[in-house]
């Protein structure tokens with residue numbers, strides 16, 4: 001802290017914070033008793049200065065303390081621009097609700113923009129912001145005496161306990177504008193912060209079992225608040241307009257399929273969050289009309305130019321990234337004939353990943369590792385999947401099992417050096433956080449099966465923004481493994497892998513994938529997405545000539561065999577599905 005152009009240390013600041021400052025004399029006496037300096041403050045005005053600074057400090061909570069409130073105040077330019085954008089949609093709201101109003105910029109911008117307002121409700125948990133908002137409103141009317149004065153309530157309350165039904169009922173025949181920028185924080189971040197700032201009903205999307213515990217049960221507080229607002233206000237007349245992360249907008253739209261809220265004319269206006277909030281996240285203004293009908297897709301625009309980008313959302317029961325592109329390629333929507341697999345998961349790269357340096361293996365702790373070669377396989381990560389064919393690896397990994405859950409005691413007798421190395425690091429294995437390793441044999445890995453040992457693989461990275469597929473070839477006659485950021489199918493023959501790669505990399509297949517892959521997702525390519533590609537349909541649209549040009553070394557027999565194989569696979573799969581259905585839903589005897 002600085003005062004009178006001098007730096008004040010933390011202990012001095014803390015001392016002044018705890019000091020009861022009554023008068024100049026008594027304060028100076030107290031300080032003299034502590035440090036001997038006489039008349040520390042010469043004038044009352046000096047004492048007032050430190051008093052002012054300390055009380056300001058008391059009221060300002062540190063960044064980490066505010067983290068649980070997802071506090072990113074909207075600047076006035078952005079709130080003004082938002083209201084102007086809404087005004088162009090010819091709305092004339094009477095009731096404004098700002099559910100987490102912060103310093104009140106949306107309230108002031110609404111006052112400036114909409115002459116129709118009769119009531120304003122702002123709710124906020126942080127008391128100093130309540131004052132900021134009240135003073136801002138007072139300042140606004142002192143300087144703008146010509147404006148009509150609505151009834152304004154700025155309420156110091158926790159939004160999760162606030163009863164919006166009361167406001168909805170009271171103004172049920174009026175036009176609402178629910179506007180704001182709810183907290184930018186997820187429930188998992190709140191649990192790291194040990195915070196209670198989330199709704200009591202956290203599993204509000206009704207995820208079951210593992211989904212509730214893992215990622216799918218994770219949600220943004222802004223998502224909860226938005227859905228809660230729709231729950232109460234979507235049958236009334238009005239407009240909803242929130243600044244939210246794009247991932248929240250996407251989740252709202254996904255949830256809309258289940259909820260059928262009366263929200264329509266849904267739009268997303270992308271903002272530059274770095275410029276507006278100094279955060280690197282994709283965010284936007286999400287707007288929709290309340291009370292008319294239920295829409296299931298939205299149109300995405302640039303906030304600053306209004307330029308249309310694309311439409312995304314539901315097309316019947318499919319959630320797609322680009323509706324126009326999807327309409328042109330949707331015949332490729334189906335069920336993939338092979339099973340896409342995720343690569344190896346071990347959660348212990350320090351020990352399990354090796355590099356070859358000067359003829360030795362070294363691990364990620366930079367230790368030389370002297371073990372048998374048999375369990376060591378080349379390893380590719382997402383970043384290594386570049387180009388059409390890959391047959392070399394920077395990294396290697398130890399494969400302890402042939403299938404999930406397999407006993408690993410054999411390593412001790414067959415590969416004693418490997419066993420010793422693993423055992424030396426057993427504590428690290430046992431400390432792996434994920435619950436999947438609990439109760440499993442020592443040194444267990446996941447993402448392993450017959451498919452991992454197939455010599456030829458068609459693979460794609462889940463993490464990169466590319467949609468092209470590579471072929472992975474064996475190295476020194478040993479199959480190459482992929483890590484769990486990649487997806488793969490294993491093949492016994494090279495030509496089968498090559499044909500599959502060709503079909504997947506065809507322009508129309510690629511366009512289909514791009515129409516369903518969300519480029520802003522952390523994992524753009526997922527197993528779920530890959531399983532949606534209908535290989536049979538692609539084959540039906542592919543002439544042998546194309547393969548001849550694309551692959552070169554292929555005969556018509558290869559093509560016929562491939563198609564027959566695939567047809568057989570599809571037949572087997574469908575029969576399995578039929579069997580499954582008869583077992584679970586036996587036909588009623590008439």
Ligand SMILES: C[S@@+](CC[C@H](N)C(=O)[O-])C[C@H]1O[C@@H](n2cnc3c(N)ncnc32)[C@H](O)[C@@H]1O
Nearest residue numbers: 069072073074100101102124125158159181183
């Ligand atoms: C992203 S900021 C936006 C503030 C304001 N809406 C704006 O646009 O400038 C989120 C606000 O939510 C408030 N907040 C967080 N948790 C809250 C809760 N449980 N109840 C009410 N307000 C809350 C924070 O204090 C913060 O002011």
